[in-house]
Amino acid sequence: MSFVVHRFFPTTIRLDRTIVNRILAYAQQAPELEVCGLIGAGEGVARRVYPVRNAAAEADHLFAMDPQQQWQGPFTPGELSALSWLSPLTWVTMGEKQPVDRAWKQPLINAIFVAKLSEQPQAVSNFTCPTCSQSLVTESYEGTQVFQCRFCAGTLVEDGKIARIIARTGRDRPCSERIQALARTVVQENQARHTLQMLKGGRNTVPLFPCPKCKNPMSRSFYSAAHMINVDRCSFCELTWFDRDELEMLQCLIENRIMPGVGLVNEGGAVELSS
Ligand SMILES: [Zn+2]
Ligand SMILES: [Zn+2]
Numbered sequence: 001m002s003f004v005v006h007r008f009f010p011t012t013i014r015l016d017r018t019i020v021n022r023i024l025a026y027a028q029q030a031p032e033l034e035v036c037g038l039i040g041a042g043e044g045v046a047r048r049v050y051p052v053r054n055a056a057a058e059a060d061h062l063f064a065m066d067p068q069q070q071w072q073g074p075f076t077p078g079e080l081s082a083l084s085w086l087s088p089l090t091w092v093t094m095g096e097k098q099p100v101d102r103a104w105k106q107p108l109i110n111a112i113f114v115a116k117l118s119e120q121p122q123a124v125s126n127f128t129c130p131t132c133s134q135s136l137v138t139e140s141y142e143g144t145q146v147f148q149c150r151f152c153a154g155t156l157v158e159d160g161k162i163a164r165i166i167a168r169t170g171r172d173r174p175c176s177e178r179i180q181a182l183a184r185t186v187v188q189e190n191q192a193r194h195t196l197q198m199l200k201g202g203r204n205t206v207p208l209f210p211c212p213k214c215k216n217p218m219s220r221s222f223y224s225a226a227h228m229i230n231v232d233r234c235s236f237c238e239l240t241w242f243d244r245d246e247l248e249m250l251q252c253l254i255e256n257r258i259m260p261g262v263g264l265v266n267e268g269g270a271v272e273l274s275s
């Protein structure tokens with residue numbers, strides 16, 4: 001066993017037998033770990049021992065749920081940060097009977113994401129991702145500036161800039177086949193869900209995201225009745241949040257004039273959900 005005596009004054013502290021025995025007893029509780037603690041001293045004589053939990057004991061026992069919903073581990077924070085699939089939304093726990101939480105909620109693991117953000121070239125903004133709780137970075141998009149999350153690929157746009165993005169739609173970035181197929185599916189699903197909700201007379205119970213700036217709950221709605229893509233808005237800060245692909249889907253709907261209830265023809269030729 002070894003221990004370091006940190007001193008505030010250049011003085012020697014004498015440890016008597018009782019204090020040493022207490023440290024040894026504490027060390028025996030977890031022989032594989034370094035013992036942490038404080039020694040209270042007065043006039044150069046140690047009087048009390050204050051054991052401190054060794055944070056490294058927990059750091060070596062991190063488990064994370066992989067994309068196939070299987071628990072992996074145990075990992076050290078270093079091993080965890082090397083995992084390609086680790087994101088702020090990954091479920092993590094420190095052991096079998098320990099609470100399970102999102103990775104960003106564990107300060108030890110959140111430090112990994114903060115470090116990754118500081119390594120990338122884009123400027124980090126003061127806005128926070130409503131799902132990952134990480135800083136958004138500034139990004140150039142359709143000739144204007146937007147803010148993106150490096151982890152979930154969501155985009156924050158100042159309301160005044162949306163019109164400019166839409167005006168340029170189809171010029172800089174033609175709508176890809178993937179986005180076009182996704183947009184059709186999402187609009188169809190959103191319309192079906194919306195119709196069902198209207199029939200039931202129920203309200204949307206999806207939890208609301210906090211605004212990336214003021215942190216108050218944003219309101220969720222379709223971009224417009226003709227463009228049924230979900231967006232989250234803070235009317236106070238005049239900001240709109242688009243989840244991954246949603247901004248491109250909106251552009252694609254406008255570019256290809258895809259309207260709800262029109263052109264949603266399935267492979268059998270039947271028109272679904274026409275209003
Ligand atoms: Zn995010
Ligand atoms: Zn706000």
